[in-house]
Amino acid sequence: MHDLKDRPLIVQSDLMVLLDERKPDAEQAREKLVLFMDAIRRAGAIHTYRMTPLTLWNAAASGFTAEDIVGWLTAYSRYELPFQAEAMIRKLIGRYGKLWLSNDSERLMMNGDDTLLEELSGQASIMQYVTIRLNSGSWELENYCRGPLKQELTRLGYPVIDLAGYHAGEVLEVELRKRTLRDRMFELRDYQQSAVELFYKEGTVQGGSGVIVLPCGAGKTIVGIAALARLGRATLILTSNSTSVKQWKDELLDKTTLQDSEVGQYCGALKQVRPVTIATYTILTHRKSKEMPFTHMKLFTERDWGLIIYDEVHLLPAPVFRMTADIQATRRLGLTATLVREDGCAEDVYSLIGPKQFDMQWKLAEASAHIAAVSCTEIRVPLHKNVSASYAQASARSKFRLAAENPGKIAIVEKLLQEHAGKPTLIIGQYLNQLNELAARLQVPLLTGEVPQQERQNLYERFKAGDLSVLIVSKVANFAVDLPDAAVAIQISGSFGSRQEEAQRIGRLLRPKAGANQAWFYTIVTDQTKETEFAMRRQLFMLEQGYHYERISITSDEDRQEEAAAL
Template identity: 55%
Template sequence: MIAMDPTRPLIVQSDLSILVETNHPEFDTVRGTISRFADLIKSPEHLHTYRITPLSLWNASAAGMPIEEMSDFLQRNAKFGVPTGVLSIIRKYVKRYGILRMENVGNELYLVSDDTVVLKEISAYDSLKRYLEDTRGERAIAISPISRGVLKQELIKLGYPVEDLAAYRSGEFLPIQLRKEDTMEAPFQLRDYQKHAVDAFNRVGEGGSGVLVLPCGAGKTVVGIAAMARCNCATLILTTNVTSVKQWKREILSKTGLAEDQVGEYNGTTKEVRPITIATYQILTHRGKKEDEFSHMRLFSQRDWGLIIYDEVHLLPAPVFRATAEIQATRRLGLTATLIREDGREEDVFSLVGPKKYDMAWKELESKGWIAKVACKEFRVSLSAFDRDRYGASGARQQFRIAGENTAKLEVIDYLLRLHANEQTLIIGQYISQLELIAAHTGAPMISGGVAHEIREELYDQFKKGQVPLLIVSKVANFAVDLPDAVVAIQVSGSYGSRQEEAQRLGRILRPKSSGTNAAVFYSLISEDTKEQDFAMKRQLFLVEQGYEYSITSWNQTTK
């Protein structure tokens, strides 16, 4: 029995929520451990709230965190002890991971369990009977390989995550050798954490399925390439946009011995199916009319892929989930900076792509100099007189937009641009009309979805070279845009309370700087006492969860 001690940092509550004192001297250490098996849900200044969920426990289990470590941690750090019921619930859900397994026996695929009662219970569900075939004694049921994915989806809904230990196809053999010298950035070698991430995916010497969570700027593309080199097979890479496709191709050609004709692009204008093929999610989900088939989904079967990489897996579209359910015998690797999905389908990522196998704390990478040290600052700006009148006369949705486009933010932008006059700066926003106004006001170029890809690439290149010191970008730059020397990001508007978007936008300034200065600043301009302020508090959750200090300042005459 561990004695109670009110000087400890945690209060563990019977509803599975955990309160953490942010000013406690052990806060950073405690936060690093608790985030492995619980999710941050509230982050006021002095007391953060985490919640333990079945999925957070299953991901922790899949990543190798034992029940004893979770229980001991809570008991050592809880002020007033841990309610008995909480420990019982943790044990109950952690034990459920692995109680059902998928395994091969000869040429057959079985759902197996050492718990015969659970297996009988599963067999009794009418919703599952179509996926289950003949029983094989008391501990196994034969299932059709084509049902492998959808059965995992159905079982996790019932509270039984499946540990998938069944075999994977080798796929088309393709020798992939990592270069010792990068053709762009000599010399080249994997960082320690990148090796650990690849090892975690490549368990027992053979890649299986799973998700690796790494900060933007930590080299997720390099990790994906290293996983390809471990598997030595034809690989399909799915990513967010054409810019990302080209970035993947450049990285593959510079860091491996593959020839250019072995690496194909598959998007709206180019459709090359090669041993390494990089496609956009957009082309896979394209169809002429709503009732039409997704004609490009055939890409999943156009070669004998041995590995499929889902870049930014938190953005995986629903139709691609369905296709993924059908290819569970192919190794699958998800890469992301955050497992948060705005549609709440984290369980489908767990079931169909795989559980979280590796998660690297952002602040840990920052402390080692692998990503930039970022200060997160919010300016709360009063609505202009004109916008205030419109705001009061509008409905909720329009109020959010009026707050986002608040013209009083232009004055703050001017101040920040003067403050960072000689630094590479991005202004990021949601609304094209607002960004066009800012572009006209500052004279800086703007990139949006309507700008041709060639022009985007040219502007990105000029920004990287320092020829364009200020770039205004819409949400097209949220993902997979490599701008390593961006030092300042000014977020002028966003997508409601999207923690996912906050993570990606922060990622634009996280890469280490060639100048040697490894510090950056992320500003958010928020209209005070509006719906935008309410949603901003939700967006902050991701930053606080990763360990960033988040300062809030009212914009007033003193500031100026």
């Protein structure tokens, strides 16, 4: 280990940690930090991470101890670990596993450490669910409160392990194929098998509820299918859009013994409720007005589901959380590439779906060639002279949009297309006016939410077949779209500082490629504007995963063409 002054971490008493990427061992320290912290900002070479009860409990659920975390921080810290920080880490980690729910002759019980239960006895929001304080270390609860109680305990800072068990659900005869219908050999990769085993946990009451985190392109759908086959129970699969519904069905029929008549699609005009039913979050949250009930939420109870799979669990809308709180006796599996939520609902994922049970770092997957190696580049361009006056007088929100729609970006897009001519390329943006203008100029198809589903599917198929080398897409392609051959993505605008969106867009490139297994991601931002501030936040998750953005600056309108040509 290097001298203290060369160590990369500064640990603060408020559980914030500063990482100086210029110091030796910074990369090794970062690999440890991501196991129990969230990245929240960066300023130059200084990255700021934050420990929260949730990040520490997820680390504890993965088997890490307070000794592990304190040891890592001490080893890489430039200064002595603050007493307050160490005490808080030990306190929060120490609470994990000290409270648990159980089922005793159909009675819901909360058991645990006497000290913690005594602390909770003063919380009215908890005691409303307690019917009898039976004895030291055991309380009988209202049977209906399993979900709401877990939410409230998480909010108060007391993690509870749910050992109350699950009902089995309707039996489903299903097995994984050894050879797919497409006549390819099929077997789970080692990490996919590990993820399924950690979720299932045969012979224990701890399995059957939790979140699996895998990079885009690493086979989250396969993990879900394998868990379904392992349990052999009727399954409800919830996903982000109708394109994903079709992809899930195709994969189920290709890789399992399920028949077409056993797999239903519940979206658009199709309302099929079958032993395996795939629906969208959008249809579940549909209602005729804000005063009316949700029309299709009854899907949760239309069959005796033994498993509910939440694809892209970081997108779970609030009404589905509320329904999930009521069905805690059903096994639940969350799948995602990133647990980052911009709406602050990560606690609800933890309490209602379950803790993080498997998390594969993106760079580890890349090193094993399970995903493509992606080169990330940020290109900063000046604000076009035609909009500079409007920008100066605009509101903060309007400033961001003017910068995002900067006409000066178009020339850069054209040069990048020349640089990567012939490679399957996605141009991704947020604003329809900008995308329509670009589509007209480049004479390239544009895919937005307004495009009918059949036409949308045709464009995807043409792109996958190689008949279409460039496709412009709006945010409809952020999630669960299978475009395995995409090798280049050019982002021209996005949703403010969404780390989640940045990761998902890069994820469109990650499926393994023939040959060098290489892909390229470009994000074009307007220099010295609101957009650069948001771009730095957008990149945080990818930086946390060990990716680096090369930065290229185009200094003026006059030399944009010359410098763009050098890309």
